[in-house]
Amino acid sequence: xxxxxxxxxxxxxxxxxxxxxxxxxxxxxxxxxxxxxxxxxxxxxxxxxxxxxxxxxxxxxxxxxxxxxxxxxxxxxxxxxxxxxxxxxxxxxxxxxxxxxxxxxxxxxxxxxxxxxxxxxxxxxxxxxxxxxxxxxxxxxxxxxxxxxxxxxxxxxxxxxxxxxxxxxxxxxxxxxxxxxxxxxxxxxxxxxxxxxxxxxxxxxxxxxxxxxxxxxxxxxxxxxxxxxxxxxxxxxxxxxxxxxxxxxxxxxx
Ligand code: A2P
Numbered sequence: 001x002x003x004x005x006x007x008x009x010x011x012x013x014x015x016x017x018x019x020x021x022x023x024x025x026x027x028x029x030x031x032x033x034x035x036x037x038x039x040x041x042x043x044x045x046x047x048x049x050x051x052x053x054x055x056x057x058x059x060x061x062x063x064x065x066x067x068x069x070x071x072x073x074x075x076x077x078x079x080x081x082x083x084x085x086x087x088x089x090x091x092x093x094x095x096x097x098x099x100x101x102x103x104x105x106x107x108x109x110x111x112x113x114x115x116x117x118x119x120x121x122x123x124x125x126x127x128x129x130x131x132x133x134x135x136x137x138x139x140x141x142x143x144x145x146x147x148x149x150x151x152x153x154x155x156x157x158x159x160x161x162x163x164x165x166x167x168x169x170x171x172x173x174x175x176x177x178x179x180x181x182x183x184x185x186x187x188x189x190x191x192x193x194x195x196x197x198x199x200x201x202x203x204x205x206x207x208x209x210x211x212x213x214x215x216x217x218x219x220x221x222x223x224x225x226x227x228x229x230x231x232x233x234x235x236x237x238x239x240x241x242x243x244x245x246x247x248x249x250x251x252x253x254x
Pocket of ligand 1: 113114141142143178179180188189190218219220221222223225
């Protein structure tokens, strides 16, 4: 394992935080992949969990977006990390939420709930995404308005970066919805796709395997429902060995 150093931690709600750590020169990954990460334990094996890498593959730091599980063995400790603390990082990364798992098309949909946004935070900062697609639609649905803030800050930082702004142009659309508070778009993403709200909001036609590719990351229930929706529209599931029209991965849950 690599032994890395915490550079920053940012708390968004009582349940959500992000953090940055140093990146070893030899740690390579594809945007959208996950790795193992955690903390040393006294006299035992390190306590590790799978974490999507939220930073893009060109970045010299590594960034992660995490929930805080009150009695979770790892996150109850991890949420207290401070700059200078040590983090254990796996040597390898893997995952299906990568551009190479999808066949070429016009539009890319990145559908997320909660911390399922993390792999897409990486993908929307990768210039290759915008070489491959004319439109990239990033959706993020949370229970509360505050839980959207990591994604809102991410969009603002991305679109104020001189280099990324030039590469992305008007190709990236950010759609947010909330399920348990008042908000301009209220409801689960599955319902907002089904009733045409998402299509209207981003100005694109309904999901179609001819033109669209879909990546999904969130809770198991959300993934299953989107998977059902994709299959009902004749989308074919993809993988790196056999690229297809949609891919999914469960967000990290302790
Ligand atoms: P809801 O509030 O209606 O359950 P969680 O915090 O439980 O992971 O949920 C994150 C977001 O995902 C919430 O807005 C939640 O909506 C939504 N969600 C939960 N299950 C599904 C599902 N099966 N399909 C679509 N969205 C879902």
